[in-house]
Structures are given as structure tokens and as C-alpha cells.
Amino acid sequence: MTDSRTHQTLHDMIVPPTADEAARQEYTYSLRYHLLADLWPGTRKAWDTKYAAQFRKDHGRDPVKRNEIAKIMQGDSYWQMGSSLRRINQEIMWDTYGEKIEKHLDDLIAKAKNYRNSNRKLGSLMLDPNLEIPRYHTGVDIHIQPGGYHTDLVDDDVFAGALYDDVIWMFFVHAGGGLNDSAGRSIIAWLKQQHPKFAPKRILDMGCTVGHSTLPYVDAYPGAEIHAIDVAAPVLRYAHARAESLDKKIHFSQQNAEVTNFPDGHFDLVVSHLMFHETSSKAMPAIFNEAHRVLAPGGIMVHQDIAPGRFMGDIVDQSSMDWSTHYNAEPFIAKLMDLDHGQLAVDAGFAKKTVQELDIDGLRDAHGHRAVGSKQHITYARK
Ligand SMILES: C[S@@+](CC[C@H](N)C(=O)[O-])C[C@H]1O[C@@H](n2cnc3c(N)ncnc32)[C@H](O)[C@@H]1O
Numbered sequence: 001m002t003d004s005r006t007h008q009t010l011h012d013m014i015v016p017p018t019a020d021e022a023a024r025q026e027y028t029y030s031l032r033y034h035l036l037a038d039l040w041p042g043t044r045k046a047w048d049t050k051y052a053a054q055f056r057k058d059h060g061r062d063p064v065k066r067n068e069i070a071k072i073m074q075g076d077s078y079w080q081m082g083s084s085l086r087r088i089n090q091e092i093m094w095d096t097y098g099e100k101i102e103k104h105l106d107d108l109i110a111k112a113k114n115y116r117n118s119n120r121k122l123g124s125l126m127l128d129p130n131l132e133i134p135r136y137h138t139g140v141d142i143h144i145q146p147g148g149y150h151t152d153l154v155d156d157d158v159f160a161g162a163l164y165d166d167v168i169w170m171f172f173v174h175a176g177g178g179l180n181d182s183a184g185r186s187i188i189a190w191l192k193q194q195h196p197k198f199a200p201k202r203i204l205d206m207g208c209t210v211g212h213s214t215l216p217y218v219d220a221y222p223g224a225e226i227h228a229i230d231v232a233a234p235v236l237r238y239a240h241a242r243a244e245s246l247d248k249k250i251h252f253s254q255q256n257a258e259v260t261n262f263p264d265g266h267f268d269l270v271v272s273h274l275m276f277h278e279t280s281s282k283a284m285p286a287i288f289n290e291a292h293r294v295l296a297p298g299g300i301m302v303h304q305d306i307a308p309g310r311f312m313g314d315i316v317d318q319s320s321m322d323w324s325t326h327y328n329a330e331p332f333i334a335k336l337m338d339l340d341h342g343q344l345a346v347d348a349g350f351a352k353k354t355v356q357e358l359d360i361d362g363l364r365d366a367h368g369h370r371a372v373g374s375k376q377h378i379t380y381a382r383k
Pocket residue numbers: 134149183206207208209210211212213214229230231232235255256257258272273274275278279283
């Protein structure tokens with residue numbers, strides 16, 4: 001069933017908003033859409049009309065580094081207004097959804113426990129209270145999400161999961177579909193096109209959060225045993241309950257994708273969606289190594305995330321991405337944009353001839369919006 005106001009697919013762990021809450025959510029969403037679609041593109045116009053010619057005159061060349069542009073734009077009043085509004089919108093977004101979830105938190109925790117204790121369990125949940133949460137999560141409230149993904153505010157907490165399920169659906173300006181699963185569905189559509197006969201027996205989704213992208217693999221590859229890992233307990237408790245309520249069998253476990261406890265060669269398909277930009281320069285190669293280790297010979301790896309700079313238009317367009325690094329508490333995005341993801345796959349042991357780094361067409365929702373940003377960037381390799 002879909003909420004006629006929010007277009008979100010309702011499941012047992014979603015709390016439908018009251019009329020007032022729905023109105024506030026709509027305001028937050030509309031402001032975000034307006035800022036991204038109408039206002040922020042004006043910063044590009046400001047560069048082209050106010051600063052590009054002067055830069056050329058001063059330096060005898062066009063800018064070659066993103067920070068050459070950032071330094072100038074940060075002093076521009078239009079850019080400052082846009083930046084402040086984007087930051088405020090992000091903060092309002094967490095408050096708007098967070099307040100609604102706080103009201104229902106006890107109930108959500110109880111429901112999640114029921115799914116864990118139920119006799120009709122499909123999948124499973126394994127938490128590891130001793131897992132060391134990487135510093136790239138404890139050091140910053142990522143994208144200003146209060147407490148990040150990993151903080152347990154109360155025993156058996158699911159707050160971070162419930163918040164993410166609501167917010168991220170809005171964050172992608174509704175383009176993820178009712179279950180916010182279009183990143184997963186896009187990768188699957190591409191995989192099916194490239195490898196129509198591929199029938200993985202075991203699949204691993206790294207950095208699954210609440211399983212938005214994991215769930216479509218259950219239907220796409222029936223019979224496959226599906227595992228999903230994340231470092232954060234509150235999102236995993238929620239993910240497990242959400243999957244059970246949607247009748248999807250998934251084995252969730254709290255693990256660091258840099259070093260998992262799965263045996264060598266255990267999986268035929270290892271995927272991740274939007275995980276890398278929230279890791280670090282050290283973690284990323286370690287995760288590629290781990291994906292290579294746990295894949296069986298012939299197995300496939302597909303990582304989807306923000307595209308490196310060279311896939312993103314010219315240097316002025318690329319510099320726009322740095323906003324999130326400096327003002328939205330996503331410190332690794334700038335570095336990720338400079339890394340050679342394909343080379344990381346080769347360094348991890350994948351044969352160069354199998355490695356591809358490409359943009360694939362993201363699926364569109366009923367309104368024609370493309371899934372998760374404008375395109376899906378993937379790093380693909382076969383062992
Ligand atoms: C943007 S969310 C991913 C969203 C999710 N894959 C989806 O498609 O809906 C990033 C997730 O990666 C997880 N993560 C980051 N680093 C990780 C690591 N080293 N091991 C496992 N999970 C990690 C975070 O806890 C967070 O839940």
C-alpha cells in the first residue's frame with residue numbers, strides 16, 4: 001500500500017505522518033527540490049558570468065583545481081545564500097522526520113523485537129557489540145544525521161534506521177521509488193542485461209543500512225542466499241524488521257566490510273550501493289581486497305556510488321560536489337572524486353581486462369525522475 005500524500009510504500013515499520021507532519025515534510029521536500037533544481041544551478045551561472053573571465057585574466061588559464069573555484073565562490077553572495085539554505089534545509093529535514101519517529105520509537109523498538117523473536121522468521125540478524133566502529137563514522141555526524149548510523153540512544157534502538165528509511169526517501173527527491181530501492185533495481189537490470197545466465201548462489205550487500213537496495217536482489221535471484229552487512233546496529237535492527245515485514249529473506253550481520261568473517265570464495269556476487277563515499281581513503285582499498293577475497297572464482301563485484309570527478313562534467317561542475325564535503329559533513333566525498341576506482345579493483349587482484357568503471361542509466365520512477373541522482377556510477381569486476 002502506498003501513502004497517497006507521500007507516495008511512500010507503507011510497511012509495518014513505517015509510521016504514516018499526521019496531516020501536520022505530512023505538511024511539514026512536504027515543505028522540507030519542496031524546499032530541497034527548489035534549492036537543488038532551481039537555485040543551486042545559479043552558482044554555475046555566477047561563475048560563468050562574474051568570475052570566469054577575471055580568473056583567466058589573472059592566471060592566463062582556466063582553473064584546473066576545484067579549490068581554485070571554491071575559494072572564489074565562497075565569497076560570492078549568491079553562493080553564500082544557496083549554501084546557507086542548503087545547510088538549513090538539511091538540518092530541518094532531520095528534525096522534521098526525527099520528531100515524528102521519536103514519538104513512535106518505543107512502538108518501533110517493540111515491533112523490531114517481535115520480528116526477531118517470531119517463529120515465522122525468514123532471515124536473521126547477528127549483532128556484534130564488540131565491533132569497533134570505524135573512526136570515519138564516530139568522528140563526524142555523517143551528512144549531519146544526528147548520531148550518524150551507529151549510535152544506540154536506548155537499548156535495542158532502531159531510531160537511526162527509522163530515520164534513514166523516511167529521510168533518504170525524501171533526500172533523493174522521491175526518485176528512489178516507494179521502497180527507495182531503485183539503486184538496487186538499476187544494478188540488477190544492468191547485470192541481467194550483461195549476464196542473462198548469471199545465477200548467483202550467494203550474494204553479499206556491503207553497507208546495506210536498512211536494506212533499501214538489498215531487497216530487490218531477493219526477487220531478482222530467487223534461491224540465492226542473501227547476506228547484508230553494516231557496521232551500525234540500529235540500522236540493522238530496523239533493516240531486519242523491515243525485510244521480515246516485507247516477506248524478504250535476508251541474513252543481516254553487523255560487520256565491517258574491510259574485514260568480514262565470511263570464508264574465502266563464499267559469494268558469487270558482492271555489491272554495494274552508496275557506501276564508499278562514507279568510508280575513507282584507507283578503508284576503500286581494504287574493502288576492494290575483502291570483496292576479492294570473499295568472491296568465488298568467476299564471481300562478480302559491483303560497487304555503485306558517486307562518480308569520480310572525471311565523469312562529472314568540467315571542473316566547475318565538479319567543484320559543486322565539494323559543497324557536501326565542507327558543509328554537509330561528508331568529508332570523504334572530495335577524496336573519493338579523485339580516486340581511480342578501477343585501479344583499486346586491479347590492485348585488489350581483479351584482472352584488468354575484467355574491470356569496468358562506467359555510468360549506467362538509473363531506472364526512472366513513475367514521474368520520470370531518474371533514480372538516485374542523475375546517474376548510477378559503478379565499478380564492476382569479475383574474479
Ligand atoms: C549511504 S548508506 C548506504 C545505503 C544503502 N546501501 C542503500 O542502498 O540504501 C552507507 C552505509 O554504509 C555503512 N558503512 C560505511 N562504512 C562501512 C563499512 N566499513 N562496513 C560496513 N558498512 C559500512 C554505513 O553504516 C551506512 O549504513
